[in-house]
Amino acid sequence: EVQKLMQGSELTLFEKVTQHELLKHKQTMAGLLIHKAAQIVGADIEAAITPLNTVNFENRAHQEQLKGVMEILGVRELTGKDPDQGVWARVQDAMAAMTGIIGGAVTRTKDEMNITEILTMDHRKVDTLFMEIEKTDDPQKLQEFFGQLYKDLSVHAEAEEQIVYPAVRSYYSDTQELYDEQAQMKQMLAQIKALNPSSSDFKAQIKQLQTAVQDHVKEEENDMLPQIRRNLSEAQMEQMATQFKAAKSTMQQEMANLS
Missing domain, CATH: 1.20.1300 (3 helical TM bundles of succinate and fumarate reductases)
Known part of the structure; x- marks a missing residue:
């Protein structure tokens, strides 16, 4: 127009x-x-x-x-x-x-987001969910927000382990630490999923999860993502983003079928 x-x-x-x-x-x-x-x-x-x-x-x-x-x-x-x-x-x-x-991020001329941008965007979405959980004591809302957090973190972690971590292992020496942190995060998610949102322990365990996730995100954004930018071209980062989105899409569909 x-x-x-x-x-x-x-x-x-x-x-x-x-x-x-x-x-x-x-x-x-x-x-x-x-x-x-x-x-x-x-x-x-x-x-x-x-x-x-x-x-x-x-x-x-x-x-x-x-x-x-x-x-x-x-x-x-x-x-x-x-x-x-x-x-x-x-x-x-x-x-x-x-x-x-x-x-x-909006005024860019190109259409495709690269892998560092997509990972960062996923991280900010998770930040938002933690913030919403912190703001409410309504068990129904807590259930809803945690349900979304559970799906988002699970799918994001699996896609990273399939696509991102194997690719960066050759030039990022702390890759195994990222795998280990995500294994711990998955255990925490499973424990919280078994809790009733009305229980006094629910938000306390969410807080522990938030601390673990934030430490993990900090390591990725401060250490891993700069290494990706140094070692990959823009085209390679966009290709990894495409693979990452495809992996996420497959897992989201699998989770939807299970539920």
Whole structure:
């Protein structure tokens, strides 16, 4: 829609940017509505749309940028002069936000995520689930959030052990430690699964699991992922991501069949 808008000649540049801002506003509101609805619908949806929050941030930053550009063009159109410097500063702030770390994953030009990005995204989803578990004492919600956490951690761990760890073993010397940590994590998951969410021990064991998972994630993100970036090309990292997603998909289907 924006491309068609900008190619037309019937609107001034100011009018084009105004229409662009309205389109961006519609997109931003749609994303925020999905986010708000997900908070009510359930744990799986809320955690699964974590990447959408990055998109929402980028859209809002872009919207602010467009508003600033509209003010600049509008003042020029009405007065023939440049606006106050404060407007320029606001546009620069919005640009900085849009191209910063939070928006970085969204403003990429390529379509495929590589393995380091997918692993990191999985980790952030798990962080969200732990956060939701910590916030509630409702046994039904605890059951729901833990059920999703159990599936996500189990599938993620198996896919890493099938695809990632064998590939990095040749250049990452602590690979066996990662296998051992995940074996311990699986034991902890099984123990918690056997508990009633209403029991006093449930959240205490979740806390122990969270500490173990966070230590494991820290090791992967601080040590293993940099080694992957040093040793693999972008194309190789994307290929590993494709294999990892395929392995996860197979295991998710197996878990769905079992349940």
